[in-house]
Amino acid sequence: MIRFEHVTKRYPDGTTAVDDLSFEVAAGELVTLVGPSGCGKTTTMKMVNRLIEPSEGRIFLDGEDISTVDPVQLRRRIGYVIQQVGLFPHKTVLENTATVPRLLGWKRASGRERAAELLDLVGLDPRVYGDRYPEQLSGGQRQRVGVARALAADPPVLLMDEPFGAVDPVVRERLQSEFLRLQAAVRKTVLFVTHDIEEAVRLGDRIAVYGQGRIEQFGPPAAVLGAPATPYVADFVGADRGLKRLSVTPVEEGDLEQPPVVRLDDPLPRELDSPWAVVLDSGGDLHGWISAEHAGRTGTVREHARRMDAWLPVGASLKQAFSTMLQHDAGWIAVVDKEEKGRFLGVLTPGRLHEALRRSIDADAQDVPRTTVDIDKVPSG
Ligand SMILES: Nc1ncnc2c1ncn2[C@@H]1O[C@H](COP(=O)(O)OP(=O)(O)OP(=O)(O)O)[C@@H](O)[C@H]1O
Numbered sequence: 001m002i003r004f005e006h007v008t009k010r011y012p013d014g015t016t017a018v019d020d021l022s023f024e025v026a027a028g029e030l031v032t033l034v035g036p037s038g039c040g041k042t043t044t045m046k047m048v049n050r051l052i053e054p055s056e057g058r059i060f061l062d063g064e065d066i067s068t069v070d071p072v073q074l075r076r077r078i079g080y081v082i083q084q085v086g087l088f089p090h091k092t093v094l095e096n097t098a099t100v101p102r103l104l105g106w107k108r109a110s111g112r113e114r115a116a117e118l119l120d121l122v123g124l125d126p127r128v129y130g131d132r133y134p135e136q137l138s139g140g141q142r143q144r145v146g147v148a149r150a151l152a153a154d155p156p157v158l159l160m161d162e163p164f165g166a167v168d169p170v171v172r173e174r175l176q177s178e179f180l181r182l183q184a185a186v187r188k189t190v191l192f193v194t195h196d197i198e199e200a201v202r203l204g205d206r207i208a209v210y211g212q213g214r215i216e217q218f219g220p221p222a223a224v225l226g227a228p229a230t231p232y233v234a235d236f237v238g239a240d241r242g243l244k245r246l247s248v249t250p251v252e253e254g255d256l257e258q259p260p261v262v263r264l265d266d267p268l269p270r271e272l273d274s275p276w277a278v279v280l281d282s283g284g285d286l287h288g289w290i291s292a293e294h295a296g297r298t299g300t301v302r303e304h305a306r307r308m309d310a311w312l313p314v315g316a317s318l319k320q321a322f323s324t325m326l327q328h329d330a331g332w333i334a335v336v337d338k339e340e341k342g343r344f345l346g347v348l349t350p351g352r353l354h355e356a357l358r359r360s361i362d363a364d365a366q367d368v369p370r371t372t373v374d375i376d377k378v379p380s381g
Contacts, residue, residue, distance in 0.1 A: 001027040001189040002048060002157065007057030009043050017043040019213035021057070027156070030183055030190040034200035035210025035236070041193040045159050048191065049078045061157065076100070079150030079158040079188070083165045086146070087134040093119065093145055094130040100153040111152075118148040121185075123178055140171035147179065151186065160192045164199070176202055197237055201225065201244055209233050221248045226361040246319040246357065253314060254371045255356040256335055256346025262290060264302045271295045278334060278344060279305040286311060286334050286344040308334055314345055318356060321348050 002025040009018040018040045025031045033041045046052040047059060050071040059066050066074055087096045097115035102108070116126035122144040134142055143163055150158055164172045164179075176199060183190065194200050200207045201221040209217045209224060216236075217229040225245040228234035237244070260277040262269055264287050269277070272292040279287045279301055288308040290301055297304075310328035312321055314335050324333050331350070337343040348356075356370075363370040 001025055001029070001062055002191065003060040004044075005058045005060070007044075007047065007054045007059060009040070009047065009052065010055045016213055018047075018054075021213075021215065023208060023215060023218055025189055025191060027189050028187040029205045030188075030192060030203060032192045032194055032200035032204035032207045033210060034194055034197055034207055037195060039210040040213045041195075041210055042161055045161055045191055045193055048157070048159055049075050049080060076153060077155050077157060079153070079155040081143075081146045081150045081158065081160045081163040083162040087142060087149075089134055092131050092133060093124070093137070094126060096134065096145060097148045097152055099149060114152060115148070118151055119145070121151070121182060122148045124148070138171075139167045140175055143167060143175055144178075147182070151188075156189060158188045158190045160190060162193055162195070165194070165196075172199075179203065198244065201248055209236060222360060223364045226364040242357070243319075245361070246322060247317050249318045249357060249360045250315045251312065251318060251321055251335055251348060251356065252370060253335075253345055255348060255352055255359075257332075257349055257352050258346050259332075261344070262301050264300075264305060266301050268297050268299055268301060268304065269295050278308075278347065280344050284343050286336050286342070289334075310334065311336055312348075313338055313342070318353055321353055325350065325353075 004021050004023050007018060007021045008016065010016050021044065023031075033044060035041055043052055047054050048061070048066070050066060053067075061069075061074070061077070088099070091099075094112055094115050097118055098106075098111040101111035101114055106114070116130060119126040119130065124141060124144055129137065129141065129145075134145070137145065143166075146163065150160075164175045167175065180203065192200075192203060194203075200209075201224075204221055206218060206220055207224055208215045211232055217224055217233045222245060224233065225237055225241045225248065228237055228241070234241075260269075260272055260274050262277045262279055264279055264281050268290075272295045275292050276289050277292070279290050281287045286308060288305045290305050294304045310324050310330035310332075311334040312324055314337055321333060324330070332347045334347055335345045337345055359373045360370050363373045366373070
C-alpha cells in the first residue's frame with residue numbers, strides 16, 4: 001500500500017535526515033516508526049503526504065508514484081493526526097470533525113452525521129461533546145477528536161505523528177487500547193511515529209527501529225524484542241526486553257499442561273495423583289477446581305468444588321497470564337477457548353510460562369512456528 005524505494009532526504013543545510021530508505025507497508029497494516037529524537041521519523045512520514053519532498057528515490061501509494069499526484073488530491077486519501085492536534089479553536093467539536101467532509105464538498109447535514117458517527121466511534125458521545133469548543137476538552141479528549149477528524153473522510157491511509165505524546169501515561173494507555181479496538185474495526189493502513197518503544201511494541205503489527213536516518217531493524221515486535229539485529233537495537237529496546245516480550249507473546253494451546261480433570265456431577269474420585277484437579281461442567285466448560293484432600297470421601301464433586309477465578313482465554317498475552325497468577329496468588333491458571341469463561345483447554349504454570357517465552361524466542365531466531373520448536377533445544381539459565 002505504501003512503498004518507499006531508496007528514498008533520501010537532504011535538507012538545504014546539508015543535514016541528511018533520511019538515508020536510502022526502502023520498506024513497504026501492506027494494506028491494513030499498522031507499522032510503528034520508533035527511534036530517538038532527530039532520527040528522521042517525522043521526515044519519513046511527511047514525505048508520504050508531500051509536506052516534504054524527497055531528494056532522491058520514489059514513494060508509491062497503492063502502486064502510484066506520489067510525485068505524479070496533485071498534493072491536495074493526495075492528502076484527501078490520507079488522514080493525518082499530530083501531537084498538537086491542530087483543532088480550530090473557534091469551531092465546535094462536531095464542526096472540527098466534519099472539516100474534511102466539508103472540504104470534499106459533502107452536504108452540511110451528511111458531514112455532521114458522519115462526524116457524529118465518528119465521535120461515537122472514538123468514545124465521545126456527540127450529544128455531550130459535539131457542541132463544545134476544543135478548550136472545553138481534556139488533552140485525551142482532544143486527541144480523540146483529532147483521530148475522529150482524520151477518519152472522517154474514510155481515507156485508506158492514516159499518518160499518526162506522536163498522536164498520544166502529550167497526554168499523561170494513564171490516559172495514553174487508554175487511548176492506545178481504544179485505538180487498537182478502532183483499528184481492528186476500520187483496518188486502515190497506518191504509519192505511526194513514536195519515540196516510545198513500549199508504544200511501538202504495543203500498537204505495531206511490525207515496527208521499524210530507526211538509527212540515524214536509517215532503519216536498523218524492521219519486523220514484528222516479538223522478533224525485534226527477541227532477536228535485536230544490532231547492538232544499537234538491543235540497546236534501544238532495553239535490557240528489560242524479556243518483560244516487554246511477555247506482553248506481545250500470546251498463550252498458545254501447545255504451551256498448556258493437562259492436569260487431572262473431574263466432572264461436576266461425578267462422585268468424588270477415590271484418589272488423585274496430583275494435589276488438585278480441574279472441575280468441568282457437563283459441557284466441558286471450566287467450573288473450578290478441587291483439592292486432593294477431598295479424594296476418597298463420599299459425595300459428589302459439586303459439593304466440594306471451588307470456583308476458579310484465575311483463568312484466561314487462549315491468545316491472551318503471557319504478561320496477562322503472569323499478572324493473573326500474581327493477582328490471584330495462584331500457582332497455575334486455567335486457559336479456556338474464548339473470552340467468556342468457556343471450554344477448558346489446559347493450565348499454564350510458571351514453568352510452562354517460562355518455556356513458552358523461551359520457545360518463542362527460539363522460534364523467532366529460527367523463523368519457524370513456535371509449535372515446532374523442541375523445548376529440549378532451549379538452553380537453560
Ligand atoms: N527543515 C529542516 N532543515 C534542516 N534540518 C532539518 C529540517 N527538519 C528536520 N531537520 C533535521 O533532520 C533530522 C530528522 O528530523 P525529524 O524531524 O525527521 O526527526 P524525528 O525522528 O521525527 O525527531 P523527533 O522525534 O524529535 O520529532 C534532524 O536532525 C533534524 O534536525
